[in-house]
Amino acid sequence: MAPVKNGRLLFNEIPTGFPEPGKTTIYDEYQTIDLSSAPLNGGVLVKILVVSIDPYLRGKMRDASIKSYSPAFVPGEPISNHGVGVVLRSENANVKQGDHLYGFYNFQEYAVLPNIDNFRILKNEEKLPWAAYVGVVGxxxxxxxxxxxxxxxxxxxxxxxxxxxxxxxxxxxxxxxxxxxxxxxxxxxxxxxxxxxxxxxxxxxxxxxxxxxxxxxxxxxxxxxxxxxxxxxxxxxxxxxxxxxxxxxxxxxxxxxxxxxxxxxxxxxxxxxxxxxxxxxxGTLMPKYRDEFYREVPGKVARGEIKYIEDAKKGLEWAGHAILEVQQGKNHGKSVVIVNEE
Structure with missing residues (x-):
């Protein structure tokens, strides 16, 4: 199979005020990946479906010497946050093609994950949209x-x-x-x-x-x-x-x-x-409540007991704009970027 584009959103420079698309972040579409032959080294190849845009991302756009609860983004490397992806290929016995994984992803279209220790396999028995798993159920x-x-x-x-x-x-x-x-x-x-x-x-x-x-x-x-x-x-x-x-x-x-x-x-x-x-x-509290959360909340959302609205942009090239809008309060509902369709 011929290589395909693997677009990425890169952290370019530390902002002094609001993060500017094309300056603070840059969309790069020059990287490619061969989906059939990319080495997995015991890991999995994932097509990223949706990533989350959250207010705290602004705090990661700082000089790495400034310590905080979450590590700083590295200039020249992709922005990262919670997302959901679907497994295309797997060399991990615990994961199969078609499984959906929730966890931290670089903002790019495809990713090879060497291990999935910090990812959750989503069952989604309630048939919620995958974007819900980075918002109301994320x-x-x-x-x-x-x-x-x-x-x-x-x-x-x-x-x-x-x-x-x-x-x-x-x-x-x-x-x-x-x-x-x-x-x-x-x-x-x-x-x-x-x-x-x-x-x-x-x-x-x-x-x-x-x-x-x-x-x-x-x-x-x-x-x-x-x-x-x-x-x-x-x-x-x-x-x-x-x-x-x-x-x-x-x-x-x-x-x-x-x-x-x-x-x-x-x-x-x-x-x-x-x-x-x-x-x-x-992250400190979640281990205490994780089982209860996944046992109760997806069902409440599916039954309409917990309502939510979503502000979605299609295409990773719009992620920088979504980050800015969240900082300015211009989004209406949970801000997400749809990276790929299923």
């Missing part, structure tokens, strides 16, 4: 599920505040809170997004760009559970309007990823109100 859904289970400690009559409520994590958290019968306040950055968070059960939904978060929390609070995806001034407002003993679940701070740090003004409320602040990384 890392974002796992983030919402594990963080809520571990730290929310929901109680009757609690008031919950969720930021970035239309995103894949925030929208899942809203629905988890409503399953407990709680009052949910949620914010988003456009009227379309506000309409969506209302449709999944938010009792108070508002556009933070046109409505004051401080005013909403003053009127609708105090809040007992705060799910933080944005940080900055919104975190300050939540601190000020928290109830005694409130649980703050610190999942992300996207307002700070591409701009100067915000100085919090109400940190002393942590002491005075005896607040509980929990920062977490999903």
């Amino acid at each position: 890392m974002p859904g796992q983030t919402a599920w594990t963080g809520w289970k571990e730290y929310a400690a929901p109680q009757k009559d609690d008031v919950v505040f969720v930021t970035a409520g239309s995103g894949p994590v925030g929208s899942f958290v809203i629905q988890l809170a409503k399953l407990h019968g709680l009052k949910v306040i949620a914010s988003a950055g456009s009227d379309d997004k506000v309409a969506f968070i209302k449709s999944i059960g938010a009792d108070v939904a508002f556009n933070y760009k046109t409505t004051s978060t401080w005013d909403v929390l003053k009127e609708q609070g105090p809040i007992n559970i705060y799910w933080d995806n944005v940080g900055g001034e919104t975190l300050d407002a939540a601190l000020f309007n928290a109830a005694k003993g409130a649980r703050f679940i610190e999942c992300g701070m996207i307002s700070q990823y591409n701009s100067a740090p915000y100085t919090l003004k109400h940190l002393m409320t942590i002491v005075g109100k005896e607040l509980h602040l929990h920062g977490f990384i999903v």
Whole structure:
């Protein structure tokens, strides 16, 4: 068989603000691969179907000397993140042609995996779209599920505040809170997004760009559970309007990823109100909840008990644009890139 194109999205340079397609990342289509004869060395050849675009990718676009919970991207090498691929050839006794693998992939069309120790073979008995496995049934859904289970400690009559409520994590958290019968306040950055968070059960939904978060929390609070995806001034407002003993679940701070740090003004409320602040990384919690998650969540999604929306781009050449849109908040729903059709 003649070699075929193996397009890749390369990390080109460290951005100083928002990551720019064609500058921070470059789509390269000059690499080729022979699908019938590429050496596997005991591994598998995978056609990558879909990759996930998540806010935390911006943090990996840094100088490698700056330490963080996730390693920095290497200039000249492909961006990487969670994805789903289908096995084309296998020399691994535990994997057969046609199996679907979920795990970390370089952003390219085809990949030879020497081993699959950190990949999950997806059964998908519910027949969900494969893209769901990098969203509501993937890392974002796992983030919402594990963080809520571990730290929310929901109680009757609690008031919950969720930021970035239309995103894949925030929208899942809203629905988890409503399953407990709680009052949910949620914010988003456009009227379309506000309409969506209302449709999944938010009792108070508002556009933070046109409505004051401080005013909403003053009127609708105090809040007992705060799910933080944005940080900055919104975190300050939540601190000020928290109830005694409130649980703050610190999942992300996207307002700070591409701009100067915000100085919090109400940190002393942590002491005075005896607040509980929990920062977490999903990879740390997932081993505790993995079996429960895969046992319960795919079925809930298939039955419509957990709803989600998706913002998909077709073609790896659009991945750089998707990364930028997520940082700017222009995506509506879980951002994914469809790399190949089945």
